[in-house]
Amino acid sequence: MGLFLFQAGGIGQQIAAAIKNVIIEIINILTPVIDILGVGMILIGLILALGLRQEFIGVRLAIGGGLALATVHMIIPILLGYI
Numbered sequence: 001m002g003l004f005l006f007q008a009g010g011i012g013q014q015i016a017a018a019i020k021n022v023i024i025e026i027i028n029i030l031t032p033v034i035d036i037l038g039v040g041m042i043l044i045g046l047i048l049a050l051g052l053r054q055e056f057i058g059v060r061l062a063i064g065g066g067l068a069l070a071t072v073h074m075i076i077p078i079l080l081g082y083i
Contacts, residue, residue: 020083027076034072041065 042065049058 023083024080027080031072031076034068038065038068038072041068 042062045058045060045062045065047058048054048061052058
């Protein structure tokens with residue numbers, strides 16, 4: 001009976017490792033996409049705010065892009081450390 005419990009724990013660890021690898025691969029695939037979108041949001045926001053005098057929309061767009069980059073490069077790595 002003790003052998004059975006040991007094997008079940010091994011299967012659980014394998015499933016957990018597989019799920020962890022899937023999550024990490026999804027993050028690795030989406031990181032460049034979010035980087036491009038975040039930088040684009042900042043650039044378009046600055047163009048709107050400074051060039052076209054649409055400060056309200058432009059500043060909000062630039063702040064959103066900055067938050068996207070901060071989330072990807074600061075918050076997500078910290079959260080992945082807990083997996």
